[in-house]
Amino acid sequence: MEALYLSCLAGGVLFALVSVIFGDVLSNALDGILDFLSVDILKPMVVASAITVFGGAGILITRHTSLSIIPNLSLSILIAIFISLLVYFLYVKPMENSENSTGYSIHDLVGKIGEITIPLPGIGYGEVMVKIGAGNVLHIASSLEQRIMIAGTRVVIVDEVDGVLLVTEFDEKRGDDV
Template identity: 40%
Template sequence: MLELYWACFIIGVVFALVTILAGDIIDNALDGLLDFLHLDGVHTLRPLVVIGGLAGFGGTGIVLTQLLLVGQMVILGVSLVLGILLAALMYVIFVRPMRNAESTTGFSLRELNGRLGEVITTIPGQGCGEVLLKVGTGHTNQIAESVTHKEIPSGTRVVVIDVGKDGTLYVSPFEEN
C-alpha cells in the first residue's frame, strides 16, 4: 500500500510543478484539444482539485503508515477521507474564487438595451454621434443616433432604447425623476 501512496503523492506533486512552471505553454500548445473532457455542470472536478486530492491522499497515507500501527484498511479510509477534504478545500480556496474573478470584455450589442451611457461626441438631430457605455469591467464607445431626432450635446447622460441592424444605438436623454 505504501507504493500506492507514494505513487499518488509523486504524481500529484509532479503535476502541480508542471502546471506551475509550464501550465500556460501546455494550455496554448493543446489549444482546446482536450475540451471534450469537460463535463458540463460538474464545476468541481477541475484538475487542480483532483490532483490536490490525489496528492493529499498519497501524502496522508505515507505519513499515517509511518506513524500509526493500525491496519492498512483504517489508514486507507482515513487517507481517502482526508484526500477528499483536501480536494474540497482546494476547490473552496482556489477554484471557486478564481472562477468568480473571471471577467470578459466580450458583449453583444443586444445586451446594451436599457443601459445608461454618456454622450462623448454630440449627437446631431439628423446624424450620428458617439456614446460611452460601461460594459463589465470596462467601457465601450458606440455610434449612436437620437431616437427623438433632437440634438443631444456631449456630456449628457443617455439610455439605450434600441439597437439597429447596422449596430447603431438609438438613445434618448436620461432624466432622473
Template identity: 30%
Template sequence: MTVFGLPIETLYLYMLIIAAALTIIYMLFGDVLEGIGEVIPIANPILILAFVTFFSATGYLLETLTSLSSLIIIFIAMLIAFILDTLLNVFILGPLASAEESLGYTEESLIGRVGKIIIPVPADGYGEVVIESKSGRISKPVTAYHNQPIPEGTEVLILDIKGGVLYAEPYSKDVLDA
C-alpha cells in the same frame, strides 16, 4: 506492505510526483481539457489531481512517521484527502468561478445605461459608443433610435439592443433636473 512489488511508501511518493507533474501540465495546458469539467461535473481535473496529491502526501507522511497499519493509513489518507478536496472546492474553486463570471456583462444589462459617442452616428447609419463600467470600458456599435444623426462626444441613453447593435437617443441630465 508491498504493492506491485514496491514498498507502499515508494508507491505514495511516485503518486505524489506524478500528481504534481500532471498539476503543472494542467496549469499550462488546462484550456484544452476545460470541456471535461462541463460534460461530467464530477470529473473536474483540478479536484481529481488535488485528491490524488492530498491522498499520496498524507499516506506517505503517515507511513514514514507512524507505525499504524497500512490499511488504516489508506483509510485515514482517503478521509483527509476527501475533506481537503471538499474545502478546496467550496472555499477556493467555487468563489473563483463566480468571481470570473461577475466581471462579465450581458447585452441586456446595457439597456438604461449612459454612454458617450466616440464615432458619430449618421442618419440611418451606425457609429460607436463607449460605456464605462466597474470592470472597464465597453465599446459597442450604436445607431440612433429615431434614425437622426448623433455627433461625436454626445452622451446617449441606451434604449434597446437588436443583433448586437445598441439603439440610443441623446441624453441630457438637464431634462431630469427640470
C-alpha cells in the same frame, strides 16, 4: 503499500506539472469529451489534490508512525478527503464565482441608456457613454432623427450600423411607464 503512496504522490505532482504547462492545449484537444462525467465537486484540481495528498499522507504516516496498513490507509483517505474539500470550498468554488467577462458585443448596447459626451450635430457624429457592468464605455454615435444633441443629454440606443450607435433622446416620462 508504500509503492502505491509514492505512485499517487508522483502522479499527482506530474498531473499538476502537465496541467500547468499543457492545460490549455489538452483542454482544447478534449473539447468537452468528458463533460458527461462532470460532478461539481469532482473537478480535476480537486481529484488531483486528493490523490497527491493521499500519497503524501500515506508516505508520512508509514514512515513516522507505527500504524498497520488498514489504519494507515484509512487515515490517508480521510486526510485526502479533508484537504480536497478544503481545496474545493476555499479555492475552486470561489474562483468559479469570480469568473466574469468584461467582453460585450456592440449589439448588446441596443436598448441601453447612455449619455452624450461629445455633442451630436444634426448630420454627423459625436460620442455616447454607456454603462456596462461596473464600468463605462464610449462609442461613436449619431442622431437617429438627425437632431442636434448637447453633451449631457440622456439618450437611448436604438440601433447599431457599421459600428455607429444610432441614438434618440431619452424621454423620462415614457421611460418610467415602460
